[in-house]
Amino acid sequence: xxxxxxxxxxxxxxxxxxxxxxxxxxxxxxxxxxxxxxxxxxxxxxxxxxxxxxxxxxxxxxxxxxxxxxxxxxxxxxxxxxxxxxxxxxxxxxxxxxxxxxxxxxxxxxxxxxxxxxxxxxxxxxxxxxxxxxxxxxxxxxxxxxxxxxxxxxxxxxxxxxxxxxxxxxxxxxxxxxxxxxxxxxxxxxxxxxxxxxxxxxxxxxxxxxxxxxxxxxxxxxxxxxxxxxxxxxxxxxxxxxxxxxxxxxxxxxxxxxxxxxxxxxxxxxxxxxxxxxxxxxxxxxxxxxxxxxxxxxxxxxxxxxxxxxxxxxxxxxxxxxxxxxxxxxxxxxxxxxxxxxxxxxxxxxxxxxxxxxx
Amino acid sequence: xxxxxxxxxxxxxxxxxxxxxxxxxxxxxxxxxxxxxxxxxxxxxxxxxxxxxxxxxxxxxxxxxxxxxxxxxxxxxxxxxxxxxxxxxxxxxxxxxxxxxxxxxxxxxxxxxxxxxxxxxxxxxxxxxxxxxxxxxxxxxxxxxxxxxxxxxxxxxxxxxxxxxxxxxxxxxxxxxxxxxxxxxxxxxxxxxxxxxxxxxxxxxxxxxxxxxxxxxxxxxxxxxxxxxxxxxxxxxxxxxxxxxxxxxxxxxxxxxxxxxxxxxxxxxxxxxxxxxxxxxxxxxxxxxxxxxxxxxxxxxxxxxxxxxxxxxxxxx
Numbered sequence: 001x002x003x004x005x006x007x008x009x010x011x012x013x014x015x016x017x018x019x020x021x022x023x024x025x026x027x028x029x030x031x032x033x034x035x036x037x038x039x040x041x042x043x044x045x046x047x048x049x050x051x052x053x054x055x056x057x058x059x060x061x062x063x064x065x066x067x068x069x070x071x072x073x074x075x076x077x078x079x080x081x082x083x084x085x086x087x088x089x090x091x092x093x094x095x096x097x098x099x100x101x102x103x104x105x106x107x108x109x110x111x112x113x114x115x116x117x118x119x120x121x122x123x124x125x126x127x128x129x130x131x132x133x134x135x136x137x138x139x140x141x142x143x144x145x146x147x148x149x150x151x152x153x154x155x156x157x158x159x160x161x162x163x164x165x166x167x168x169x170x171x172x173x174x175x176x177x178x179x180x181x182x183x184x185x186x187x188x189x190x191x192x193x194x195x196x197x198x199x200x201x202x203x204x205x206x207x208x209x210x211x212x213x214x215x216x217x218x219x220x221x222x223x224x225x226x227x228x229x230x231x232x233x234x235x236x237x238x239x240x241x242x243x244x245x246x247x248x249x250x251x252x253x254x255x256x257x258x259x260x261x262x263x264x265x266x267x268x269x270x271x272x273x274x275x276x277x278x279x280x281x282x283x284x285x286x287x288x289x290x291x292x293x294x295x296x297x298x299x300x301x302x303x304x305x306x307x308x309x310x311x312x313x314x315x316x317x318x319x320x321x322x323x324x325x326x327x328x329x330x331x332x333x334x335x336x337x338x339x340x341x342x343x344x345x346x347x348x349x350x351x352x353x354x355x356x357x358x359x
Numbered sequence: 360x361x362x363x364x365x366x367x368x369x370x371x372x373x374x375x376x377x378x379x380x381x382x383x384x385x386x387x388x389x390x391x392x393x394x395x396x397x398x399x400x401x402x403x404x405x406x407x408x409x410x411x412x413x414x415x416x417x418x419x420x421x422x423x424x425x426x427x428x429x430x431x432x433x434x435x436x437x438x439x440x441x442x443x444x445x446x447x448x449x450x451x452x453x454x455x456x457x458x459x460x461x462x463x464x465x466x467x468x469x470x471x472x473x474x475x476x477x478x479x480x481x482x483x484x485x486x487x488x489x490x491x492x493x494x495x496x497x498x499x500x501x502x503x504x505x506x507x508x509x510x511x512x513x514x515x516x517x518x519x520x521x522x523x524x525x526x527x528x529x530x531x532x533x534x535x536x537x538x539x540x541x542x543x544x545x546x547x548x549x550x551x552x553x554x555x556x557x558x559x560x561x562x563x564x565x566x567x568x569x570x571x572x573x574x575x576x577x578x579x580x581x582x583x584x585x586x587x588x589x590x591x592x593x594x595x596x597x598x599x600x601x602x603x604x605x606x607x608x609x610x611x612x613x614x615x616x617x618x619x620x621x622x623x624x625x626x627x628x629x630x631x632x633x634x635x636x637x638x639x640x641x642x643x644x645x646x647x648x649x650x651x652x653x654x655x656x657x658x659x660x661x662x663x664x665x666x667x668x669x670x671x672x673x674x675x676x
Contacts, residue, residue, distance in 0.1 A: 114550040121507060125482070128424070129431035135408075136435065139463055143449075146456040257424040258413075260507060 020182065022203055023175040026168035029161035033169075033213035041217060045224050052148060056231050057305050059137075059144060063238060064297045066134050070249060071290040073127035074283045077256060080120035081280035087112055117260065124260055127253050134246045141239035148232035155225050162218045167346045169211040173339035176204040177332070201332075208335035211342055227308060234300065241296070249286040256280055360414050360588070367412035371397045373670060374420070374582055377603035377645040380668045386607060387577045388480055388503050388511045395477035397421075399429045399470060406466040408432075419582040419589075423507045429474070430482050436471035444468045480505055485545040487530055487538040490517065496524040497572065500540065502548040511579040514548060514559070518569040529567055556608045560633060573611040580604060596653030597646075601670050606642040614639050622658040622665055645670045 031037060180200050183193060362370060375397045383390050400409055400421060409429065413422035445453075445464050453461035481503045491497040502514040520526070530538050547566050551559050560574050583589045583602040593602075606621060614637025619626050621642040632638055646654050648669035658665040 115546070118546070118549050125427055125431070128427055129434055132428060132431040133435055136467060139460060139467070142457065142460050143453055143464070146453070146460070150456065254411075254424055257427075258422075 020179050022179070022199060023172050025207075026165065026172060028165045028168075028210075028214075030158075030165070030217075033165070033210040033217070035213065038213050038217055038220070042220055045220065048151065049224065049227065052151070052228065052231050053305065053309055055144060056235055057301070059141060059235065059238065060297050060300045060305065062137065063242060064294055064301065066130060066137060067242075067245070067290045067294045067297065070127065070130045070134065071287055071294065073123060073130055074249070074253075074287050074290070076123040077120060077127060077253075078280050078283055078287075080116055080123060081256075083116045084120070087116065120260055124253065124257050127249075128257065131246060131250055131253060134242065135250075138239060138243045138246060141235055141242060145232055145235040145239055148228060148235060151228050152225065152232060155221050155228060158221045159218065159225075162214055162221065163346055163349055166211060166214045166218060166342045169207055169214055170339035170342035170346070173204060173207050173211060173335055174343075176200055176207065177336050177339075180204070180332070204332065204335055208338055211335075211338055215338075215342060227311070230308060234304070238297070238300075245286070245289050248289060249283075252283045252286045256283065360416060362412040362414060366586075367400070367410075368402050370412075370414075370584060370587075371401045371421075372672075373584060373601050374603065376673050377582065377601065377670045378579070379673045380645040380670050381603065381605050381643060383577070383579065383605055386513060386515055386575050386609075387605065388505075388513050388579055389478070392478045392480050393511065393579065395473070396426065396429055396479040398477075399432070399473055399479065400425065404466070404473060405470045406462060408463065408466055408470060414587060416588050418510050418580040419584060419587045420510065420580045423505060426480070426505050427482060429479055432467075432470055433474040433479055436474040439471060440475075441472070444471060480511060483545070483549060485540050485548060487526075487540045489532070489536065489538060493522055496520050496522060498526055498530060498538065498569075500544070500548075502545070504549070504552060506552055510581070512552065512576065514576045515574070516563055516571060517573040518567060519572045520569060527568070529569070555627075556610055556638075557630060557632060560610055573609070573613070575607060575609040575611075577607045578604070594654060594657040596650045596657055600647040600650040601645075602647075602650070602654070603645045603670070604642055605644075607640070609639040610636050611639070612636055620663050620665060622661040622663040641665070643667070 025032075030041075180197065183197055183200070188196060375394045378390055378393055378397075398404060400412070402410075409425065409432070411425070413425045414420070415422045445468050450461055450465055450468075453464055482505045484503050486501045486503075488499050488501075489496065490499040496519070498518045498520075500514075500516045500518065502512075504512045504514075506512050518526070518529075525532055526538075528541065529544060530540050532538050544566075547562065551562055554562060556574065556576055559576070560571060563574070564571050581588075581604050583593060583597050583600070585599050585601070589598060604623065606624070610632065612635055617632070617638040619638075619640050621640045623642050624640070630638070643666040644654055645668050648671065651667045651669050654667045655665070658667070
């Protein structure tokens with residue numbers, strides 16, 4: 001392998017009495033950090049959050065209504081089924097009197113069975129309609145979960161850009177600090193020195209304010225992540241449970257529906273009623289699932305969502321106080337500390353990201 | 360039976376073309392509504408939203424459960440409007456995030472728009488109109504039903520009374536001349552879906568205490584199609600072909616001599632008709648073009664010269 005010749009290292013030329021240029025302001029991804037921009041972001045997040053909370057709250061309530069209604073429909077179908085069973089049991093009774101009564105009441109028994117069958121058909125139609133509604137609702141939940149995931153992705157992107165801006169800002173502060181420290185060696189006249197010191201101090205204070213605002217934005221977005229994630233997970237949970245339940249109920253109701261259709265043309269009614277009985281009993285599982293489900297959804301309405309909402313409102317208040325305190329003004333030591341902390345945090349975030357990537 | 364995934368579209372279109380070819384008259388279930396119902400079921404419009412595509416084992420028509428899903432969607436569609444339908448922007452967003460979900464949403468929107476535009480087959484409806492006022496008042500009852508056992512049925516009864524008769528307690532005539540029947544009447548019809556026509560005549564007469572001048576019951580179906588249920592005693596020409604039945608039984612004072620023009624159902628021997636009434640029974644077929652002549656020949660061999668029309672594709676469905 002041939003030795004590759006190393007390129008010549010170009011050394012910087014140090015010129016005595018040269019003035020270091022003032023480091024230029026970074027091009028921030030979200031524009032120049034300002035209190036107004038931060039407030040606008042805060043307002044946007046708050047609006048998005050309030051809308052999302054209201055939407056999830058509405059979805060949960062709709063789900064409770066749908067599930068409770070479906071529970072009632074399935075119960076009505078079972079009740080009709082039991083009535084049919086009772087009618088068939090009468091037909092199976094042995095004994096002379098029972099046989100005599102059966103002969104006399106044959107026609108009314110047939111009509112009674114048809115009446116119950118019609119009622120069963122009506123309840124089947126109601127349950128089926130509710131299931132269609134539930135199935136459209138599952139898609140609505142899917143869409144909501146996707147949009148919340150999209151919001152989570154947007155927050156992550158915001159964090160990445162803000163972290164990049166923070167790093168650039170911190171590096172500028174440290175660069176300004178270095179310029180301030182090296183002022184004595186620049187060979188300037190006393191007036192020029194004072195003017196330069198003023199300029200660098202002004203730039204450093206402006207930059208440290210920018211960094212403070214960027215860090216506030218970072219914290220703001222960071223804090224927003226968890227509740228949005230929670231909302232997304234809530235909706236996903238609702239979707240998973242609802243679609244599983246709808247599938248189960250659909251299958252039970254469909255099976256019952258096929259038996260109900262057979263009732264209309266039953267040459268062997270007792271057998272059809274027995275099969276129907278079995279399929280209606282299968283509805284019990286779906287009904288039990290609904291009960292648990294409604295309970296969980298009601299807990300969401302009465303406890304989980306109001307808690308989340310209250311927590312977010314409290315955070316909002318604290319955030320407002322912090323922002324005001326942070327912007328009161330920073331001296332050089334504080335600015336340097338702020339920049340150091342920002343760079344340390346950025347380094348830690350990078351390590352975290354790498355660890356997460358390789359774990 | 361459940362149709363394989365690639366079959367519902369061709370099956371539904373063939374049935375719709377069959378209906379179009381037979382052009383059932385107003386004593387049958389409404390044809391345009393029936394064809395709109397079938398178009399809604401077609402995966403070309405609704406994708407898999409209304410699946411599974413179940414066919415009734417006895418009639419070969421779409422099973423009640425499959426048909427009923429359209430009515431359920433129609434109710435949901437009527438609750439909304441074009442304004443509440445999912446918008447293009449939301450659809451585009453959904454397409455970016457989950458194309459399968461977006462397709463479902465798009466299909467649901469198309470289905471709901473269709474169902475808001477066209478009427479569909481009523482699953483069980485009783486309507487009443489005043490057909491004549493003078494010299495006698497005639498109320499015409501019409502009971503349309505997608506029967507649970509698969510056939511699409513329509514019963515029509517003309518009840519006659521003296522001039523000015525308001526139907527006693529059976530109907531309510533509103534100021535805009537619309538008429539509604541008491542709920543018990545619909546219940547009566549629903550319980551007698553399968554009762555033979557003469558017995559149904561007796562039941563309705565007993566329940567209404569009115570004079571019946573005409574009663575008719577029509578059926579769309581069965582529908583025989585390749586791979587579907589075809590009875591063993593079906594004519595040879597019907598096997599492996601499309602054959603849609605349209606049948607009618609009419610009991611009326613206007614029929615002076617009974618006719619039986621149904622090659623598929625045997626004559627009812629010893630049937631006792633009400634005094635002064637005649638019975639007319641007929642069955643018509645729509646079939647694969649190549650089977651029209653053989654079916655006519657089979658029909659003639661059973662002593663009936665029945666109508667058999669070819670099923671041909673209809674432009675636009």
